[in-house]
Amino acid sequence: MGDVAMTPGHGQHGLLSRAEEQDRLRLLLADARRGRSGLLILRGEPGVGKTALLEEAVTESAGMLVLRATGIEMEAELAFAGLGELVRPLESRVDRLPTLQARALRTALSLEDGEPPDRLTLGAAALTLLTDAAATGPVLVAVDDAHWMDEASARALLFAFRRLQAEGVAVLVTARDGERCLFTEANLPTLTLAGLNPAAAAALVQRVVDVAADSEPFKRLYRETAGNPLALLEAAPALCDSGWAAQEPESPLPVGPRLTAAYATRLAALPEPGRRAVTVAAASFTEDAVVLIEALHALALDAEVLQALEAAKVLNLSGGKVRFVHPLLRSAAYHLAAPELRRESHRVLAGALTDRDGLVDRDQRSWHLAAAAAGPDVTAAAALADTAARARDRGALPAALRAYERAAELTSSQFDQGRYLLAAAEVAQLAGRGDQALVLAEAATNTTDDATVRADAAGLRSQVLLVRQPPRRVHDQLVDMAAGLEATQAVPLLVAAAGAGCMGGAILQARATADRAGALARNGEAVIFDHSAAVLRAHTMMLAGERIDAATVFSSCEQFLTDTDPLSIGIEVTSFSAMDLMWLERFPAARTLLERAVRCARKIGACERLAPYLTVLAETQLRTGYWDDAYALASEGATLAGETGQPVLQAYAISTLARIEAARGRATQCIEHARQFRGLLDSRGADLVSPYIEATLGLLELGTGRESEAAARLDELQQRVRDLGLREPTVLQHQPDLIEANLTAGDRSAAQAALAELLDQVQQAPSAWGHAVSERCRGLVEADEDAYHKALQLHAHLPDPFAKARTDLAYGRFLLRKRKRGAARRPLNAARQVFERLRADPWTAAAEKELRAAGFKTPTRPGHAPVALTERETQVAVLVSKGHTSPEVAAALFLSTKTVEYHLSRIYAKLSVRSRTELAGRLAVNRDHPHE
Template identity: 40%
Template sequence: MLRGRTTELAALTRLLESAEAGAGGAVVLRGEAGIGKTALLDRALHDAAGRGMRVLRLTGVEAEAALGFAGLVQLLWPLQDRLDALPPPQADALRAVLGAAAPRTPDRFLTGLAVLTLLAELAEEAPVLVAADDAHWLDPASAEALLFAARRLAAERVAVVFAARDGFAAAGVPEIPLHRLGPRDAERVLAGRGLAPAALARIRDEAQGNPLALVEFAAAHDRGVVVGDCVPPLPVTERVLAGFRERVDALPAGTRTLLLVAAADGRRDFARVLAASRALGAGPDDLGPAERAGLVEVSAERVAFRHPLVATAAYQRAALPERFAAHRALADAADDPDCAALHLAAAAVDPDPQVGARLAAAAERALDRAAYSSAAHLFASAARIAARPERGRLLAAAADAALLAGDVGQAADLADRADPDAEDPARRAALARIRSVVEFERGAAGAAARLLVDHTPAIAGTDPGTAAAMLRTAAGYAWFSDDPRALAVAAERLADMGRADPGVRGMAAAIEGDHERGLPLMAAHIEEVLAAQGGAPGADERRMSALYCAVIIGDDDAALALAEAEIAACRAAGLVGRLPKVLQAHAQALFRAGRHREAEASVAEAAAIARDTGLRRRGAELDVVLAFIAAVEGDTERCAALADGATESNRAAADAALVLCDVGHGRHAEALERLAAARQRGGHHTAVLMAATADQVEAAARLAEPERAAADLDRFEVWARSGGQPWAQAVAARCRALLGGGEDHFARALALHDKGGRPFERARSLLAYGEWLRRARRPGDARSPLRAALADFDRLRAAPWAERARAELRAVGAPASAVDTAAHPVDRLTPQELQVVRLAAEGHSSAEIGARLFLSRRTVEHHLYKAYPKLGVRSRRELARLDLAR
């Protein structure tokens, strides 16, 4: 019986019951060494087996933490025959993990998606429990894949339990903290051992509620050892470890050798441990004393330590030469080249080119399997024993791998260490690319741009392709950091290299305020890419640059088309990590198109992936998209909260959302002050805030201070004309009318709005025209545009704007109750339900939808089951007849 764990056991039981019922989930059992994590995990495994669940177990091993996918191999090895049922890219990713297929350097999250699909398929036959013990020692690639899958469990009959100490990062997964036992439960653990009351009390107090310490201190007492004499007092786990060391020290020399080898071997493979031990003079008979002492259990496959602290004690008590000898013997006995390389490195002190080369080869294999954290560790380990010229190359490779793993801090540290050894221009340029990403993720886009611009001349002649890519990236960073000089240099150097880029040239002109030259250049770039892309497979950098240009000039249709093409390409290739930035642009385009619920769905998916990739900055940028939706809908508190975390590069956009919210609620003076402060920062903010000129004009008109917007409206008219977007020209016409231009400008605005684009701006023009007609004492003419405005505002859930339209309708004698304001059925769906039903309505199967949205087939069908009654339909055929754009 597990004492004092009633609450924890009940939580695990609920998890298993939910999984049986088709509501999968995951949990982390977290606590210190000896607190009872494994005991609880064993109880869950026993309970699951009794329920007929399929049980899959893996254990993190400290010695294997640098071996990419070492943990996942444990999970997948007995399931190899099930991989054929997965979509081909996912099956290939898992075969690469197992070494059963040629590596293909997949996206690092494709493996996690494949694990999710595999578990979901297994659960179709019987509920599944995955138990990951000592998860804090899992290699990062395995932990990442398992967590990616665990966070996405919904309607699958799958439960995942991680048992881990502090240091295992599992954001988004619920936790069960394991606290130390209280005095009564501690005494119950010790009951029946024949301890005298004084000894029992002393052991109870010294163990401080740690279950392993209670058992070990009691066993020590049985051997005549008195606990509690440690001065100064050590943490309880350190005292348990010291006790294990003493017990190992008491064993014969051959037994100590064999335990050292077993502790040094990550997999504790019996045959390999025995082979290495024989090389050191120990044999199978030497295991007997350790077994009788209760320190290990031996089977035909494994040497299992009773507790990880026993292995730690067996290793730490050995002298350094003994450890080196054990690692060398294990390297000779290993049948895995990566494992052998790690053991040789553990025994190396002085530079050793041969061992370094073996580690570097292991790192390359890790890269091929997208085990980027492991690759970074292996490259860095190789650098430790390499001579100076080679050390710089290996550290640079380690930094690049760390960046691919999403560890910006480690990448920066490794790049700094590599810098003194970077003697050739290509190496320095490679380090500059790494540092530029680090700086950008830290919010210093200007420094990132300058790093790239400064390092391209040296490689322009030898590696023009890389130099051009660096300059295009620098242009993007320069745009976001208000650095006209860096943008101009990037454009000039691309032209000098014979690789002139109209998009970059356009940005360089626009950042200087020359919209008449800059916007047509960007428009030409967009048109060229749209004409040429034709469904190009895989991720496409030109498509991404065109997408950014479309966002800048307000070409919403092109932005939507380019974003959807890039999303489709990323999904098809399994490039999960690339999706957040594309989904962000997609969400912006959807919002501008008035499809708020779909925009929220894209943001939700991007945010989940950004969380998995550790891109906190991306999360802040996604919040700004939601801030605009909140602004339109009039939710001041939510808008302010979402805008509050804006980064340097999207602070202007956050300000624009707040200005829009101010105008919607009639806070006109505040809107003008906020916009003036944002524009004061200058640079590209002027372009980002250009569309906010409509809010500035309306606020100035309401305050009867047209002079506060006149000059900015002149610039906006040039911008709108240069970009050629009908919606922008319509807004410019409306603004001119608001500043006294007359009815002809309203008529021009509405005619331009009829060409499509930005329905919220169309509704604002209708409202402004209706208000103008009412003030001109033409109530009959005012009713039609006001009714149309109200219908649009209600559809967009733009509450403050809808209320203004209702008030105007009442003023012209047309009660607002006459307007149909019924909620759209789509508004009843969650963001993910909306994504699923739209794809289902297009005719995609559940399996196809799951592959596109990184969900299991069962979860897709679960979402459909929940969505049908909300939409008033009963089948996919009926879905196809609904208007799901919202």
């Protein structure tokens, strides 16, 4: 009820002069009735009329199912309180959800115990529940005072709201200006309400007092309230005071404090029992009248005091609920009460929650115990720590963070305070709040002498620094931090330092640091340290071109990686292990490791951890021919990395997007992503990451006929790679492009030199990719048909269809030059089919040009020119073309089935197809293409 002043005759004050806003709401409802979903955020200062408009929308929603939730300031700490209120009318439908979604929703709402729900599954559950409700008729979702909704609920609902499209669900959200709110930060359709115009303001005030619109008292009132309806109503009685208008004009005050002052007058007029009762009501996390009455009994007050407060127009009593007539009145009642009265209120509320029918709401009770404490309180601290652990297990990381922080404030034990602060730091890191995690980890270190806490805090700080600061600087900082520490404290720092050194391109320094970590770990007792150090040692060896030795070292760690929770070890350990597996061409193992890590991170909403896992998985999918999967993963990884302040990882993800765009000839998008990439890495010293975009731009130039530009760019890149000491050719995979570009541009000597360097590296660090592409390049440079034969044989052991198609294209061109037109058709046609499936348009065109030169008539495909499918339409089209049903596509993309069908109808129209079978043929998706 965020903006409705419950004063007789004033229920419609906010609707004066709101014709435009009312039209927007009617259109939102009309669209829902026609089967189209929509969302509108109403923003504005307190009292401006947001809730009045929301209430009118509810009134006009005849024939619609109305789902409501109201944010309450005191409930902001309670995980999933808002979500529970909104979906409670749909509880009977929960069992109809897919099993994982139903389990996630029941666990989040404490309807059953279970594994913590991951954020995506929970959001998908909310989406499916709303879609199911809309299947029998349009739905209005009304969320009032969203700025006070608990963050876990807001994230789940925001996930669902953003994916509504063709279900017939209208979503209306109100939020207050000046308050942090996830809904208003999400770039959603928003309508900002201003104050009433003078004529409407005068009409409103005249309902309360007889005053002329052109009088000086009214003009001053309008100036000071800026037309805010609730402020006008609260201040209007002052117009009857003859001395008020004669006062010297004062500067306008913010609406919030002015309204609070007005409410203070009303509250001060209450008798002492009423003030005590209203403070208890304001302190309560629940509107349940039974809990409130039980708490009042502990103060020797009875239910009649609530009726008196209703008569005084402070509370509304209905349906077993006790509600304030306005949230600001609740806020004023609580904050204007004496501290000892507030503590007393929380104490009796905690007792009511403890004793009620033998049931205990442990989370509400723990927060009441904390608020009742006048100083350190070990019982309240322990209760809050338990609440924090439950919130973490349910994926409500923000609630867990606040509970751990408050528990640390309430304990007098340095040991417990250190533990709670460290736990808070760990949750902050998982939630993507790296800066806060650093502060909390340092506080934990400064609070306790416990060696384990201090070591874990140091390790956590290293994890945060790794993805937030220039990598070489982080390497040096962590090495300095490790100096003089015991092995258990030093090894995690050195492992993270080695990872930072790798990212910064300081490969030799990173190798030395990894060796030092390994030596210390072997003298320690913890197995986790030994294996983590070995992973980083293997990684640095890979980069230096010691592939065979690196594989041997890495093999000793595989069981450890399989058995260990990826969230319990460093980001760099899991990420670099997956990279190593990818470079070692053990793609199934890399995918298994990363998918498991992604599941673990999603389960508790660990966005900061999720970003690197998604990003490496995207490159793995790219290298095995699943470009659409790779694009979706990289896009999500880039978004999460940006949201969690990880610019180096964000740039790495963007480079994967750009590489796919380069291969597909999407020059505009590729160049824009290159611009973003460079902006993110500017002056960050991520020297091993920055070459990725140059390799990508070289591929773009080579594929679009600018061979000289490609040769110049890739020659410069190759020199940078030499300077870094990077001798593993599978990392950037740019050398075949360098050789082909130089050869096509007419510089055979440069191509020969680059080929010799590649052959030398492949001999030192043998790989299926290296052998195959170096043989292809040898065929190009030396015009050797046997080299092409050998290359194609080697490609059989490599699940990289793009690389093989390029070999087929090069071989076909070679055969044409030898006037073997008939023989050329097979490799050229094979290349064309793969390029077409991957939608690598420049390469498809090149293969078709050569096929025509071979006298082969390429098939006519209607609409072969690129069609402007959106990214979402592309995702839907590809999954449908692979044979997935609409519900399966909806589950995979976290959409509703109706939205999938909506996208599918648009895809059909754009591609001029009429069925899923025609769509599959139109996209030319090769369903038999294996992962490996």
